[in-house]
Amino acid sequence: MTYMQKIYLLIPLLPLLAAVVVGLFGRKLPRFTAHLFTITGVGASFALSVLVFQDVLAGHIYNGAVYTWLTSGHTSFEVGFLIDPLSAMMMVVVTFVSLMVHIYTIGYMHEDPGYSRFFSYISLFTFSMLMLVMSNNFMQLFFGWEAVGLVSYLLIGFWYTRPTAIYANLKAFLVNRVGDFGFLLGIGMVLFFFGSLDYQAVFSVAPQFADMNVEIVPGHSWSLLTVVCLLLFVGAMGKSAQVPLHVWLPDSMEGPTPISALIHAATMVTAGIFMVARMSPLYELSTTALSTVMVIGAITALFMGFLGIIQNDIKRVVAYSTLSQLGYMTVALGASAYSVAIFHLMTHAFFKALLFLAAGSVIMGMHHDQDIRNMGGLRKYMPITWLTSLIGSLALIGTPFLSGFYSKDSIIEAAQMSHIPGSGFAYFAVLAGVFVTAFYSFRMYFLVFHGKSRWMEAKDDHGHGHDDHDHDDAHHHGLGPHDKPHESPWVVTLPLIALAIPSLVIGYLAIEPMLFGHFFSNVIFVDAEAHPTMHELAHHFHGAAAMGLHAFTSLPFLLAASGVALSWFFYMKRPDIPAAIRQRFELVYRILDNKYGFDAFNEKFFAGGSRLIGSKLWQIGDVTIIDGLFVNGTARLIGRVSAIIRHLQSGLIYHYAFAMIIGVFVLLTFFMKK
């Protein structure tokens, strides 16, 4: 094992070790050891990832197995690493955000009884996510995929005494089941047709199957690669919360805020994006699949943005913005601009983690009141949170020169350049999305940080949406009229600042090498003839500075600016207008408030239907047939037979001898006759 290979192994194993130690012994050890161990683990992991990243930049790519789990026939199931620019970049992003969230958690969770458990979980998550991105085969990818899902489930239900949290984590788990089912079918088809689970082996044989058709329903044949790609994408839809499998993400906000930042914004939910980018050699072979991906992404980007407008829970606003941004990334994937999607994934990881952590800081300052209608004017009380939030929001809406601008504008251009079916709609959606994003982001920003301090006024009920700690029921939530919010401790603000810096500059620095340089040239495969998007994009690109200057005259900038202006007018200048609009367009509001009815439909149709089938199967199959007839029936029967046979054992020797002679007699008659 070479020096580098040992480092590759250490990167995921250190957080795992910390998670195991803290998870098993955390309750017995002093409290500070929980964050000491896990932060050391993930910090070392981050440092090593940077080292690996530099090594990759120097041109060293590694692809190999470290452990063979089992071999069945000609298929071997291995644990292996593929360390190339894509995975190296993901490793740095994941470990960096994770490190920031670890530090932040010290402040956020400091009075929670589940302190060490929480640290154990997030370290375990870091391990799982690293296994996912570092994998060189589908099996390990699936392992990481399920492992992050499991940790996500555990963390959404972290406050397990709250029914809403349990409902939310069950929902996340079930919806992801649907996605994973498709994903597993896709992997199964890959193994069946391509004969391997190893990425390189699959990618090298895939072009030979480009014209192959399969009949899934007799009489209808589909292109094999389309089917495979779509099935894999179903998995991505579950994990990356694309319509209609998005329903779990807003509810996942029931978990503590640090994990909303880490898992449900920056890293885990982007696993689907990462996976599709990783599979670019497959997706490039199926324009149908790309079209589907693009349309789904466009729907998510626009319609989930609308929902952000009417939310009043600070975390939910950010959650819907995450959904919308994931839609943007998916659109980029569909446009064959995989590197753009990954680019946006990276910038989004920074500014969205920042926004979530800032929201968490606000929640702490507001004493666990999450309703933005009770906030206002926090700028004075929480200056660092205010400034970093502003940076995050500006980055999110695509202010020129900030990180979000470069990635988002590239996506919009990519959608414009793309010529596959559905690209027209996608272009419209992402363009309109810019306005929507700017509107809801700044609606929240203005309501939270500017205007009157509304918590001083008489308060209405705030019975829902508390990111609270379940240990002290006497703890009152929200601020009284005479309380003042306070800025958070340094362990909270330090990560905010550390995340604000890349949110400002990373786009400017990284756009050229990532999108138009050779950074991804051997990793992401684009069929330049069939899908020339990137080619045309490069044609229009004249450097990051020029792009930023040019933006001031472009349509997206105008849309964003008008979105900000309108939200200022509505929520700062004339707060009566939104209320009037809401009354005038009652129906639209109702539709949005019901989230287009996805939840109600799922609840009625899928959940209700499953329960109906389940209860019927239970009553007829379980209670009557299996329990009644088979289990209890046979048990009763055997019990009776047993009691009868027992009496044959009379204890009398002549009975025994008689039985033997009868036995011989029967055998004789039976076999002599033959």
Add this chain to the structure above:
Amino acid sequence: MNNPIVYDLMAARPEILVLTMAMVILLVDLFLSERHRYVGYVLSQLTLLGSAILTVATHTPGVAYVFNGMFVDDPMADVLKLMMSLATSVVLVYSRSYIATRGMYRGEFFALVLFALLGMMIMVSGSHFLTLYMGLELLSLSMYALVALDRDNPRATEAAMKYFVLGALASGMLLYGMSMIYGATGALELGQVRNALMSGQPDHAVLILGLVFVVAGLAFKIGAVPFQMWVPDVYHGSPTAVTLLIGSVPKFAAFAFFMRLLIQGLEPLGIDWQGMLIIMAVLSISIGNITAIAQTNIKRMLAYSTISHVGFLLFGFLAVGPNGYTSAMFYISAYVLMTLGAFGILLLLSRQGFEAEHLDDLKGLNQRSPWYAFIMLLLMFSMAGVPPTLGFYAKFTVLQAALQAGFVGLVIFAVLMAVIGAFYYLRVVKLMYFDEPIDQTPIKPQADVAFVLSVNGLLVLLIGLMPEWLMELCAYAIAQSIQ
């Protein structure tokens, strides 16, 4: 070595050692005071060790017929003799304190055990109707005497009486069957019998008549339904130490007896005895498992469990061929290991004036001794056939062999019956772990018992995880011995 008599004797060195030592112990015992009874025990253990070492040391891969073809020294015999010596040694370790508190710690006990072992060794190496019969009778007579050794105990005496009368009947049947086959083939040596059968000349009706009686005799000795009636009563009535012996080591000999008589001698009649074995296997598995459920006495329960295990063992013989025989041999080795452990636990729980023989005696064992409760848990899981214990693998190989031979329906039936069987094994686990103990006496085994019993229990798990070496040993023994 050129002298043929010396050559013959060399092949039987382990037997000669056991015979000599059995007589030495009888004589030495006459001169021992009560305080020095342990000398007999030590001598017996040394004998068993010596016999094991001799067996290994004189092992050669080939097959050698000696004493004019009456005695055979082949790898199967060597492997089985080694296992029997070791198993007998374990029996003595477990039994020592039990027999010491019941006035059986005497030369007779050890001499009888060694004579029984000698009988089994002869059965294992017999290649002639007469040697086989002689070995069987030596074993049986020693056993009758052992059961009755505690002669003031009416239950033991009754059991011995039943065992003796029914055993005599079975021996008579066996002998009668052998004489019929001799009449038809004119041969007593297994190889010659086989050749005569292959020639196709003997009268088939006479052969079948003989075969039925032979099979009945065999079935009695191994305890297959409908010749199993003695098993529960004898298991129940005997002192537990003797039950341990009856239940374990002789099964090796019975396996060899089947191999010698049915496979090496009467294989040409395979189609006929296969049918008989099917009937007995099905009956044994079902009656054994179902009746065991109704038992409250754990010795009786284990007796019925033995009957059902015999049914599984017979499945191995159904799959005619090395695969089936290997699986049967593996099964019998697994069975003996599990039985030793289970009765070992019962002996551990017994003490002066108290017989642990009711299921209730196991209640709350976990609170009294978590370690031995765990060992018993392993043993019960193994008997029930729960992976990854040895018992699972044993059942699996036997059923796999039967499946390959095409007995799909029978295999399904056997699996269903194994599910029923799991009930009474798991009930023991439930009693140990979830019930309150009735008896709070602390469990303090001697060091050797503690060690051997722990190794015994853990082996059930370890071999279950790594069954290859035992499987290879059995495969080697069968492949080298059966042509």
